[in-house]
Amino acid sequence: MKISRFKKLHKTVTFFATNFQYREPYQVLVDATFCQAALQNKVIIEEQLKKYFHATIKLVTTQCIILEAESLGANLAGATMIVKKFCVHKCGHEGVPVSASQCIKSMAHAGRYIVASQDRALQTSLRKVPGRCLLYLHKSTPVLEEPSEASKKYVLKKSQNLLTNDIEKRIEHLKQEEGIQEEHLEKIQRKRKGTKNPNPLSCKRSKKPKDHTQNLHVSKRHLALNESSKTPTKSKRKRIKIPAHVKAALKSTQ
Numbered sequence: 001m002k003i004s005r006f007k008k009l010h011k012t013v014t015f016f017a018t019n020f021q022y023r024e025p026y027q028v029l030v031d032a033t034f035c036q037a038a039l040q041n042k043v044i045i046e047e048q049l050k051k052y053f054h055a056t057i058k059l060v061t062t063q064c065i066i067l068e069a070e071s072l073g074a075n076l077a078g079a080t081m082i083v084k085k086f087c088v089h090k091c092g093h094e095g096v097p098v099s100a101s102q103c104i105k106s107m108a109h110a111g112r113y114i115v116a117s118q119d120r121a122l123q124t125s126l127r128k129v130p131g132r133c134l135l136y137l138h139k140s141t142p143v144l145e146e147p148s149e150a151s152k153k154y155v156l157k158k159s160q161n162l163l164t165n166d167i168e169k170r171i172e173h174l175k176q177e178e179g180i181q182e183e184h185l186e187k188i189q190r191k192r193k194g195t196k197n198p199n200p201l202s203c204k205r206s207k208k209p210k211d212h213t214q215n216l217h218v219s220k221r222h223l224a225l226n227e228s229s230k231t232p233t234k235s236k237r238k239r240i241k242i243p244a245h246v247k248a249a250l251k252s253t254q
């Protein structure tokens with residue numbers, strides 16, 4: 001296989017593995033049209049697909065596919081023989097078989113199957129459903145079809161939704177963080193305010209000495225005033241005026 005073809009295949013497989021959980025061993029749901037094309041182009045399906053995928057694969061089919069192939073008679077006898085060799089997966093139509101394409105649509109819907117078919121109508125129908133993976137034979141070469149527009153759009157939308165969800169979550173997270181920070185800041189501010197506000201006790205103490213001195217001055221003044229005002233009233237010394245003649249008499253006696 002050419003490197004460019006392998007790169008394309010790898011890209012497609014990775015796309016389906018990443019976005020639609022396709023896993024090894026890849027389950028390839030094979031119908032009679034694919035077997036018929038393989039037969040015509042002398043392709044041994046299992047060998048060719050293992051080479052193509054470079055991975056483990058599991059070839060499966062359904063009862064409805066086998067029954068439809070059988071009903072088509074001798075023209076598809078070879079293809080019917082091939083398809084019957086594959087592992088038959090339960091499709092839910094046991095007892096009430098449906099057309100192969102209808103069955104494949106429901107199977108593809110239920111599980112992660114790589115649908116191997118040459119049925120153009122089925123391919124067109126499956127391309128409209130996101131996550132459907134198609135395989136067909138181009139002559140003798142298997143081709144895993146690139147993801148359909150529906151698959152690409154689905155993945156794009158999903159990633160955009162995830163992105164918006166992620167952004168919303170981040171905003172919410174940031175808001176919460178902000179909220180916490182705001183609360184934290186409020187606490188800090190409260191604390192700061194607490195420390196900034198003068199302590200009533202310390203305030204009294206700091207003011208007291210000033211007031212005290214002032215008070216002292218005031219009290220001194222007050223005292224002085226009081227004294228001055230009181231002296232005339234309280235300390236009224238009654239001076240006994242001694243008459244001059246008495247003084248002279250006293251002196252003479254001394």
Ligand SMILES: [Zn+2]
Nearest residue numbers: 064091093103
């Ligand atoms: Zn079925």
